[in-house]
Amino acid sequence: MRWRGGRQSSNVEERSGSSGRSIGKIASGGGIGVFLIAVVVFFLSGGDLGTVMDSLGGDITPATYETENVSSKEYTDEKEFAAVVFAHLEDYWNEEFDKRGQSYQNPKLVLFTDSVDSACGQASAQIGPFYCPADQNVYLDLSFANELSSSYGATGDYAMAYVIAHEVGHHVQNQLGITDQLNALRKRVSETEYNQYSVRLELQADYLAGCFSKYLAEQTYQGQPILEAGDIAEAITAANAIGDDTLQKEYQGYVVPDSFTHGTSQQRTSWFKRGYKYGDLEHGDTFNEKDLDLAA
Numbered sequence: 001m002r003w004r005g006g007r008q009s010s011n012v013e014e015r016s017g018s019s020g021r022s023i024g025k026i027a028s029g030g031g032i033g034v035f036l037i038a039v040v041v042f043f044l045s046g047g048d049l050g051t052v053m054d055s056l057g058g059d060i061t062p063a064t065y066e067t068e069n070v071s072s073k074e075y076t077d078e079k080e081f082a083a084v085v086f087a088h089l090e091d092y093w094n095e096e097f098d099k100r101g102q103s104y105q106n107p108k109l110v111l112f113t114d115s116v117d118s119a120c121g122q123a124s125a126q127i128g129p130f131y132c133p134a135d136q137n138v139y140l141d142l143s144f145a146n147e148l149s150s151s152y153g154a155t156g157d158y159a160m161a162y163v164i165a166h167e168v169g170h171h172v173q174n175q176l177g178i179t180d181q182l183n184a185l186r187k188r189v190s191e192t193e194y195n196q197y198s199v200r201l202e203l204q205a206d207y208l209a210g211c212f213s214k215y216l217a218e219q220t221y222q223g224q225p226i227l228e229a230g231d232i233a234e235a236i237t238a239a240n241a242i243g244d245d246t247l248q249k250e251y252q253g254y255v256v257p258d259s260f261t262h263g264t265s266q267q268r269t270s271w272f273k274r275g276y277k278y279g280d281l282e283h284g285d286t287f288n289e290k291d292l293d294l295a296a
């Protein structure tokens with residue numbers, strides 16, 4: 001991806017947090033916790049928000065943030081890259097919502113190292129990137145790009161762009177009211193049933209990342225296409241690497257479909273590709289799709 005020197009989003013903040021509140025233990029489990037966090041956070045901030053916040057002492061005021069230059073000399077490229085991708089996502093989603101006559105509120109990107117406080121609780125870098133609907137921020141651990149290639153074999157800059165676009169996809173779902181609908185549903189259904197809805201929510205975020213990629217494929221920077229050969233393949237490799245079946249096989253040696261929360265590798269790549277093909281919200285209704293494998 002051609003990103004160096006591109007417009008950087010101004011909705012980016014670096015933060016290092018510390019407080020006693022922790023959601024880290026809920027999402028523990030090492031590598032498998034990565035990407036499960038979005039759902040964990042979703043649970044925390046959704047149907048159970050009151051309960052969770054009560055159990056945290058009723059303190060819903062975010063902890064005092066110490067805004068400082070986190071490892072300012074390090075991660076220079078990661079920071080610039082994330083801010084440029086975020087800027088493209090702002091351009092795209094504002095345009096899409098405009099077309100629909102709806103207004104779009106930009107999310108904020110919070111970059112951190114080690115751990116961070118969010119309105120959804122404290123998170124350690126171990127649990128990976130996540131979106132917190134309660135404060136509408138995307139949280140990104142600066143070391144994650146490295147983790148993505150070393151632990152998941154998803155190399156290349158566009159693998160990381162896909163991850164950021166997926167998290168912003170959750171923000172779009174929040175803006176569209178989908179997140180609220182699912183939170184309401186969660187109170188009425190079993191865990192197994194809810195997991196199936198969660199999979200659909202996640203696959204839709206993959207679809208939205210695909211839509212963004214189609215848009216970006218049509219953009220240029222300094223007269224050159226922004227996407228380079230191999231970029232889309234990098235996103236597909238990443239989506240494949242973080243499918244529930246692949247992660248479960250790797251970390252526990254067997255697969256439990258009832259516990260899937262994000263979809264299989266096949267499903268994640270299929271929905272990303274579908275978004276890349278159509279680039280509109282209309283073809284992304286994962287909730288009414290019978291065949292999530294999109295086999296036909």
Ligand SMILES: [Zn+2]
Pocket residue numbers: 035038039166167170202205
């Ligand atoms: Zn997600």
